[in-house]
Amino acid sequence: MTNHFPLTAKRSLELLGLIAIFGVLYIAKDIIMPVLMAFFISIMLLPIYRFLRKKKVPESLSIILPIILVALFIALIVWFFSNQIGILVKDFPQIKSNVSQHINNLSDWISRITHYNDKEQKAFIQGKSDDLMNMGTKLAGGAALTLSGVFVFIGLLPIYIYLMLFYKDILLRFIFMWFKTDHHPKVKDAIYETESIIKSYLIGLLIQITYMTILLGGILMIIGIKHALLIGVIFAILNLIPYVGALIGNIIGVLLTLTSSQELWPVITVLGVIALVQFLDNNILMPRIVGSKVKINALFAILGVFIGGSVAGVSGMFLALPIIAVLKIIFDRTEMFKQWGVLLGDERPAKSPMGFASFRKKKPVAVKSGTEKEE
Known part of the structure; x- marks a missing residue:
């Protein structure tokens, strides 16, 4: 027991530190x-x-x-x-x-x-x-x-x-x-990589807002959908919130379309165009602009968005992914916190750590490609 106490104490301090940070x-x-x-x-x-x-x-x-x-x-x-x-x-x-x-x-x-x-x-x-009106009155008090x-x-x-x-x-x-002097090269590399990732991510998002607004708003405008540009801008901005924003953008797009027309075909058209633009964005345009520098797995990206929203509202949701990316850079370069970097990343071991002891250690391992099947 005494041999394992220091390690247990470290893990406990890490969890307490995590709770303190969120607090x-x-x-x-x-x-x-x-x-x-x-x-x-x-x-x-x-x-x-x-x-x-x-x-x-x-x-x-x-x-x-x-x-x-x-x-x-x-x-x-x-x-x-x-x-x-x-x-x-x-x-x-x-x-x-x-x-x-x-x-x-x-x-x-x-x-x-x-x-x-x-x-x-x-x-x-x-x-x-009446319930909505009462809720609106209460919210107006804090407006x-x-x-x-x-x-x-x-x-x-x-x-x-x-x-x-x-x-x-x-x-x-x-x-x-x-940090000690002999650790300064690692610190310097971490600072440069952090700056590079943040710049490529945020500038990429600005480019994404621009082309999604032009694509979505332009196509809807050509088709003849009312408030086409507004739908395009709202969806492009909300799409910056990972995973959750696209769903909210679809709902707002449908509501705006319903209020501007008495027919249902514009709603189907809007949903179809949004799906097409999202497909182009996710599979062709955004990977080429931002690349694969922000390697955060989907589970912790979604958790980060919800935690950021509960802690700091909309601004927390927008900042969740770049904050997690910066933390991963720090964790990957710190021996004490390397396991947290593995947890946040999307590099899955090629084989189960249950059967291969080498995959349980704090060192680079062979990883699965995105298309490789589970064994």
């Missing part, structure tokens, strides 16, 4: 999430900053100009959604008429297959509508706080980004001072 993230999410968001945006802006510095642009101006580009991009998104919401408000009478028609069609269908009559259905719908939180979040981002880029050398020195 701190949950309690201080309003402080930590803007810092994390600023960190990832700073990494993405580094190439622009370095380019301007090579052109002998003053350091402060080299930091401010990329931040202005980010601000313009956010302002463009806000303007677009404001414009689209204005169009929806103008179309509200038609939307109300279309929704009523769909409800009547649904009521007729339910009457044909069940024993519920029109009066019972209307009473049920009215009750649920001002939420809006103020969003403005504070956005207001802090440029400050954090500026300071991180300005003091990046101090932050790097701080990181190196935690």
Whole structure:
């Protein structure tokens, strides 16, 4: 027992540390999430900053100009959604008429297959509508706080980004001072790889938003679907949330289509076009843009999204995958935490560790290809 106590103590400390990290993230999410968001945006802006510095642009101006580009991009998104919401408000009478028609069609269908009559259905719908109105009233009470939180979040981002880029050398020195000198080459490699993965991932996502908006919105616009561009932008942005976002995007696309038409063929068309664009995105376009650098298995990608959402809301869901990718880089290069890197990765051993002792050790092993069958 005494021989195994140190190992048991290490595992216990690791789990306690993990719980403590999630606790701190949950309690201080309003402080930590803007810092994390600023960190990832700073990494993405580094190439622009370095380019301007090579052109002998003053350091402060080299930091401010990329931040202005980010601000313009956010302002463009806000303007677009404001414009689209204005169009929806103008179309509200038609939307109300279309929704009523769909409800009547649904009521007729339910009457044909069940024993519920029109009066019972209307009473049920009215009750649920009242519940939704009450819920909306309660949520509206916190809307001002939420809006103020969003403005504070956005207001802090440029400050954090500026300071991180300005003091990046101090932050790097701080990181190196935690390790022995003979470990510095590994630390340097980890920093370069982290920067490379974050840049390729985030820039790839921006490219993904662009081509998905053009493809989805353009095809739907050519077909004649109303609010085609809005459906395209919403789906492209939500698709950034791994696995979950695509489902939510499909639902919103169907709802927007139902409210703009009294027929069902546009809904089928929208779902078909979304499926086609997703197939192209998942199998052809995105692998070529981002590549296979972020090797996180699907189980922990989904868990990360849900945990990030429960800890920090939508921003946590968006940041879940890059955070896990950074953690995996650190774990893979640390002997003490290497097993956590294996757990997060998608490199399955070629054979079961139950029958091969060499696959139980902390060293590289032969892995299965994606198409190889289980033995």
